[in-house]
Structure formats: structure tokens, C-alpha cells
Amino acid sequence: MxxxxxxxxxxxxxxxxxxxxxxxxxxxxxxxxxxxxxxxxxxxxxxxxxxxxxxxxxxxxxxxxxxxxxxxxxxxxxxxxxxxxxxxxxxxxxxxxxxxxxxxxxxxxxxxxxxxxxxxxxxxxxxxxxxxxxxxxxxxxxxxxxxxxxxxxxxxxxxxKAERGELALLLPAGLERDANGIVMKDPNQEVRDRIALIFSAFWELGTVGKVNRSLRDRALTVPRRNRFGDIVWRVPTAGMLAGILKNPAYAGAFVYGRTQSCRARYASGKIISRRQPMAEWKIVVKDRYPAYLDWERYERIQTMLSDNHAEYRRNQTRGAPRDGAAVLQGIVWCGRCGHKMVITHPFDAARCVVTRRRCPGTAGEPCRSC
CATH class of the missing domain: 3.40.50.1390 (Resolvase, N-terminal catalytic domain)
Structure with missing residues (x-):
């Protein structure tokens, strides 16, 4: 027409x-x-x-x-x-x-x-x-x-569906979903033992770096899911281990809203995701999955991970304790600027000194303490 x-x-x-x-x-x-x-x-x-x-x-x-x-x-x-x-x-x-x-x-x-x-x-x-x-x-x-x-x-x-904990999200290594949609632990004993080892090692050693070195020294790999959902074994890295320790599914909880999407300030308008703190997670349904550790211990691990991240100015966290002869290693802060002090070891004695910035009120001199 x-x-x-x-x-x-x-x-x-x-x-x-x-x-x-x-x-x-x-x-x-x-x-x-x-x-x-x-x-x-x-x-x-x-x-x-x-x-x-x-x-x-x-x-x-x-x-x-x-x-x-x-x-x-x-x-x-x-x-x-x-x-x-x-x-x-x-x-x-x-x-x-x-x-x-x-x-x-x-x-x-x-x-x-x-x-x-x-x-x-x-x-x-x-x-x-x-x-x-x-x-x-x-x-x-x-x-x-x-x-x-x-x-x-x-x-x-x-x-x-998420509020009921029935949303079928991708499960991490160590958890499997059967044909009926029921979540269970991985039938592979080695996978279960390696996940449990990571949590127990962190509870004992206290830092991701130490857990990573411990696994590498023993030539142990970590189970991960590839993009097809299959289990593959990878050489551990700090980021990989931190992701496992922060995943609430291992504590038996279904969580929706751990990340928030936002539009980056680029010409392309690319969408990026940012992790949200636990207090801002949208939906948390506990006791939904078989757990590798209880929720109380999981929360304690998150506190330890947060404290190990030395950002006193923003988060008031102390940073991971360090080894050495200095008694105040890793726990001393400048009383003027609130910056964490770094331990040096001159010939006479250990000394705390802020080495990367000048402290206000000291005529441009770095903070020092014996």
C-alpha cells in the first residue's frame, strides 16, 4: 500500500x-x-x-x-x-x-x-x-x-526469589548443585579438604600472605571454577585466597547484593562493580548451604581481614602485625597526623619513623619515636 x-x-x-x-x-x-x-x-x-x-x-x-x-x-x-x-x-x-x-x-x-x-x-x-x-x-x-x-x-x-534464598547463583568451588537444585558440598574429598585447609590456615596464621606462602611452600594448589563452571586447580595467589575467605557461601549463607554496579566516569559509560561492606548487603539468608565454618567465625575472619588492611586514615584499621625484635611493630601511629609508623632497624636500636610523608607541626621533619 x-x-x-x-x-x-x-x-x-x-x-x-x-x-x-x-x-x-x-x-x-x-x-x-x-x-x-x-x-x-x-x-x-x-x-x-x-x-x-x-x-x-x-x-x-x-x-x-x-x-x-x-x-x-x-x-x-x-x-x-x-x-x-x-x-x-x-x-x-x-x-x-x-x-x-x-x-x-x-x-x-x-x-x-x-x-x-x-x-x-x-x-x-x-x-x-x-x-x-x-x-x-x-x-x-x-x-x-x-x-x-x-x-x-x-x-x-x-x-x-533472592529473599527466599532460591535464586540459583553461581556457586564457588567446594559447593555443588544437584539436578534437583539442592546445594551440597563437592563430592571430591580433595576439594573439600583444600577449602577447609585455607580457612584453618588463616585462623592459625592470621594473614592472607602467610597462608599463600604456606600453600606455595607445600606445592599445594587451590580449586577454582573456570568460566564454564568446571573445577580447575590453580597456583594460589593472595587475591584468590582473599576471595575464598570473603565468600559468605562457605559459611552457609546465601547473599545477594555484595556488589553495586555504577557507571564509570568515562566517555564510554562503562559499567563497573564495587564491593559493598557487609552492613550494606541487600539480602542475607543464613543456613542456606552446607557450611565449611559457622557464621560467627566467618565474621571474625572478615574483621581480621579488615584490620590487616592498613588504612588508619579512612578505616581506622591497624594493619597486619609483623615479626621482628621491635615490640611495637605494626601497632604504633603518629599522634599528630594519625599515619602508621614504619619500623626501621638502625645499628643502635629499633626505631619507629614515618618515612613517606612529612608530619604537620614538626617544621617539615618526619615523625620519630624510639
Whole structure:
């Protein structure tokens, strides 16, 4: 069916059909939606375009429409409209083009400036006219609100399941989920013993570094899950051991909300995750998994790990105790600036001295104490 908005100047240019599915799962399971989108080729022919002037852009299959930064097909479409090559942009519905008004309205401005039409299953619109822009703007706004509604509905269901401790999160090495969804300890005795050894060694030695050296001296490896979920044995590192000691699943607790996602201050707007302190964890369901240690001991280990991190200025933590002849090793702080003092061993006696900064009120001299 022809539209009164389609002129000769539009037919002299290309008709571009933009095709997108949000996820790879939809590409496999929602075949009818994909078929309807590809069927727009016939719609373009009915509107008056020759087959040679109809082109498909399907590079964004499996990509979300929430943002345009990662969509090569959408960027290609914008470039071709900018060059004046496109007479009409066809999509099954506007949600295929964008679900974000910050991406949708620049497309409308560009199409209006280049006299490019936009069409969907409901009709053909001229974004350069007041009525066309109004209708397309409403469609874009509704599309964005719909995305937030869907996301809120999914998030509410996820949180409800998490509050019951039934959300199937990836389990760390040492815990397994059977075919019925019941969590149990790993049937491999060596895996269970190595996890238990890490906790007992830290309880005895007091620092991650000492546990790491102890395992390396005995040529012992640590079980870890790879990206496929399989158990692999790795040479221990301090970060690896700290991750095990901080994981509440080993204390039998289901925890949701240990990290918080935030948008980094980069041009790309990359999403990063930051670990939250225990007091700010969203959901904690104790006694959900078989435990390698009780919750009280787990909390004590977290306190020890926090104290071992020497950040007196921010966290008021003392740092890990050190070996040596000095009695005050690792527990002395400057009374003026609150900075932790470092032990030096000159020829006559041990001495505490702040070596990396100047203490206020001492005429630029470093803090010293015998």
C-alpha cells in the first residue's frame, strides 16, 4: 500500500530495513518475530521501491536496544542517513530502532533534516513534520517506559526469589548443585579438604600472605571454577585466597547484593562493580548451604581481614602485625597526623619513623619515636 508521504525524491534513494533481536536467546526461540522483520522486504516493495534499492541491516541481532554504543548496525544506519543515501527507514516497530530517547531523538532530527521517512507496521511517518515528529516521539517515549517497566518487573521477581534464598547463583568451588537444585558440598574429598585447609590456615596464621606462602611452600594448589563452571586447580595467589575467605557461601549463607554496579566516569559509560561492606548487603539468608565454618567465625575472619588492611586514615584499621625484635611493630601511629609508623632497624636500636610523608607541626621533619 502506497503512502502519500512517499515522493519521487524518496524513491530515488535506498529503503533500509533495520532488523534487531535483543538477545541470542530470542534469535533462537522467537523465530516468528525474526520472520516478520525480514518480511519487511515485501513491505518496502509494496511502498514502491525496487528490489535492488532495498537493503537490510541485521548486524545488531542479539544486541539490546537500551544503548547505541555497542550497536554497529545502528551506527551504520546513522551514517547512511547522514550521507543522504536513505529515503526510508523501515522497522517492524520503533523498539527495534532504539529503546532510549537519547538515541531516538537524534535519529528523528537527522531523518527530518535529510528528508528521510520512518516506517513501521502501523504506517509511514515524516519526522520533518510536526505531526510525524509528535507521533514518533510518543512511540519512542512509550518504548523507553516499556523497557523500564519490563526491567522493574523482572527485578522484582528476582529479588523475591533472592529473599527466599532460591535464586540459583553461581556457586564457588567446594559447593555443588544437584539436578534437583539442592546445594551440597563437592563430592571430591580433595576439594573439600583444600577449602577447609585455607580457612584453618588463616585462623592459625592470621594473614592472607602467610597462608599463600604456606600453600606455595607445600606445592599445594587451590580449586577454582573456570568460566564454564568446571573445577580447575590453580597456583594460589593472595587475591584468590582473599576471595575464598570473603565468600559468605562457605559459611552457609546465601547473599545477594555484595556488589553495586555504577557507571564509570568515562566517555564510554562503562559499567563497573564495587564491593559493598557487609552492613550494606541487600539480602542475607543464613543456613542456606552446607557450611565449611559457622557464621560467627566467618565474621571474625572478615574483621581480621579488615584490620590487616592498613588504612588508619579512612578505616581506622591497624594493619597486619609483623615479626621482628621491635615490640611495637605494626601497632604504633603518629599522634599528630594519625599515619602508621614504619619500623626501621638502625645499628643502635629499633626505631619507629614515618618515612613517606612529612608530619604537620614538626617544621617539615618526619615523625620519630624510639
Amino acid at each position: 502506497m503512502s502519500d508521504l512517499i515522493k519521487t525524491q524518496h524513491l530515488c534513494r535506498k529503503a533500509v530495513i533495520y532488523i534487531r533481536q535483543s538477545t541470542p536467546h530470542q534469535m533462537v526461540n522467537n523465530q516468528e518475530s525474526l520472520r516478520l522483520q525480514y518480511a519487511l522486504h515485501q513491505r518496502a516493495g509494496d511502498l514502491g521501491w525496487d528490489d535492488n534499492d532495498i537493503e537490510l541491516i541485521d548486524a545488531d541481532l542479539g544486541q539490546s536496544g537500551a544503548a547505541a554504543a555497542h550497536r554497529a548496525g545502528f551506527k551504520d544506519l546513522l551514517a547512511r542517513v547522514t550521507l543522504g543515501e536513505v529515503g526510508i527507514v523501515l522497522s517492524y516497530e520503533v523498539t527495534r530502532l532504539a529503546r532510549n530517547c537519547s538515541d531516538w531523538y537524534p535519529l528523528l532530527d537527522l531523518c527530518g533534516y535529510r528528508q528521510c521517512l520512518i516506517g513501521d507496521r502501523d504506517g509511514v511517518y515524516d519526522p520533518g513534520s510536526a505531526n510525524g515528529r509528535l507521533l514518533l516521539g510518543l512511540k519512542g517515549t512509550i518504548s523507553e517506559v516499556e523497557l523500564h517497566t519490563l526491567r522493574g518487573r523482572l527485578t522484582a521477581g528476582l529479588l523475591s
